[in-house]
Amino acid sequence: MDVHLEREDRIIQSNAKTVKELLKELNLNPTIVLVSKNDELIIEETKLNDKDIIKIFPVISGG
Amino acid sequence: MGCNTCKTKPVIELINNDTKLCKKCFIRYFEKKVKKTIRNYNLIKSGDHIGVGVSGGKDSLTTLYLINEITKNNPKIKLSAILINEGIDNYREKTIKTAQEFCNKLNINLNIYSYKEEFGKKLDEVIKGKHACSVCGVLRRNLLNKYARENKVTKLATGHNMDDETQSILMNQFKNNIRVSARLGPITGIRDNPKFVRRIKPLYFVTEKEVATYAFLKGFLDKFTECPNNSDSFRNKVRDLINEFENKFPGTKHNIINSFIETLPLLKKEYSKNSHEIIECKTCGEPCSQNICRACQTIEIKFQ
Numbered sequence: 014m015d016v017h018l019e020r021e022d023r024i025i026q027s028n029a030k031t032v033k034e035l036l037k038e039l040n041l042n043p044t045i046v047l048v049s050k051n052d053e054l055i056i057e058e059t060k061l062n063d064k065d066i067i068k069i070f071p072v073i074s075g076g
Numbered sequence: 077m078g079c080n081t082c083k084t085k086p087v088i089e090l091i092n093n094d095t096k097l098c099k100k101c102f103i104r105y106f107e108k109k110v111k112k113t114i115r116n117y118n119l120i121k122s123g124d125h126i127g128v129g130v131s132g133g134k135d136s137l138t139t140l141y142l143i144n145e146i147t148k149n150n151p152k153i154k155l156s157a158i159l160i161n162e163g164i165d166n167y168r169e170k171t172i173k174t175a176q177e178f179c180n181k182l183n184i185n186l187n188i189y190s191y192k193e194e195f196g197k198k199l200d201e202v203i204k205g206k207h208a209c210s211v212c213g214v215l216r217r218n219l220l221n222k223y224a225r226e227n228k229v230t231k232l233a234t235g236h237n238m239d240d241e242t243q244s245i246l247m248n249q250f251k252n253n254i255r256v257s258a259r260l261g262p263i264t265g266i267r268d269n270p271k272f273v274r275r276i277k278p279l280y281f282v283t284e285k286e287v288a289t290y291a292f293l294k295g296f297l298d299k300f301t302e303c304p305n306n307s308d309s310f311r312n313k314v315r316d317l318i319n320e321f322e323n324k325f326p327g328t329k330h331n332i333i334n335s336f337i338e339t340l341p342l343l344k345k346e347y348s349k350n351s352h353e354i355i356e357c358k359t360c361g362e363p364c365s366q367n368i369c370r371a372c373q374t375i376e377i378k379f380q
Binding site for chain 2: 019020042043044045047049053054055056057058070071072073074
């Protein structure tokens with residue numbers, strides 16, 4: 014499955030079965046990212062499939 | 077498991093109270109929370125001219141959008157937007173364009189002021205990286221207050237959210253700056269002063285993740301931009317610490333804010349008796365507590 018890391022502007026591959034598993038794999042804190050599946054926001058327990066397009070957005074923008 | 081309210085597909089899990097909400101229910105929850113903050117703290121009154129400090133990011137656009145929604149049918153409340161262009165290459169140009177388009181769409185007047193015109197140089201020409209935030213913050217606050225006052229703005233609304241405020245509270249604790257914390261809260265300041273425009277924070281009780289979710293669902297931004305100078309500052313260390321705690325102990329941010337809100341009236345009372353006298357800066361005439369304000373001291377060191 015393609016996972017777009019919006020902050021780094023790159024795409025990686027993952028076989029994670031849920032968002033929770035994916036964030037753990039990437040060592041990302043779920044309280045500071047948004048995750049979308051096929052352009053719709055999803056929560057940690059959402060199941061993922063091989064054909065899904067996943068995007069991860071950082072929520073922090075301040076300086 | 078679906079949305080706690082209507083059982084449809086959830087878009088967010090509110091970490092502090094184990095609630096899942098769908099798009100429609102989350103938007104309603106978020107707007108209700110912001111309106112409640114405005115009402116409970118009397119942030120906006122009839123006769124006010126609200127100036128929203130916008131950067132083109134999710135927080136300020138959300139603030140502008142919601143204040144416009146709340147006030148657009150009230151002819152006794154005026155709304156405008158102020159943007160400070162610090163001069164940060166490959167960042168600010170994009171966010172200015174976003175802010176301009178957003179204001180045009182809502183038919184809100186946007187006034188833009190820049191460091192280059194005010195101080196003769198762009199921020200990038202003076203400082204870059206991790207030390208830029210403190211210089212930038214001092215100058216931005218100075219210009220926002222100056223131009224809000226000159227434009228007869230009665231309240232300056234900013235996009236500060238719960239995350240920003242919890243960071244400020246802990247930073248002041250870690251640096252023994254409780255006097256500075258007394259000026260925080262949903263409406264800033266300790267005493268009225270005609271030269272200081274009071275700041276209001278309608279997003280005070282919503283987390284940064286909630287603001288990002290709202291901005292995403294409303295389609296305000298196609299991409300969240302991040303300031304290139306947003307690197308290794310003290311604030312970032314405190315932010316990481318709080319976010320780590322929030323992940324391990326859900327509700328940490330709400331607990332910091334709620335306990336602070338309980339003590340804030342006592343802090344304001346204590347420091348209103350004891351606060352430094354407000355005088356005018358001998359260089360620029362802006363209000364400050366020393367002969368030369370921090371903005372002029374910064375300009376003297378960095379911009380001359």
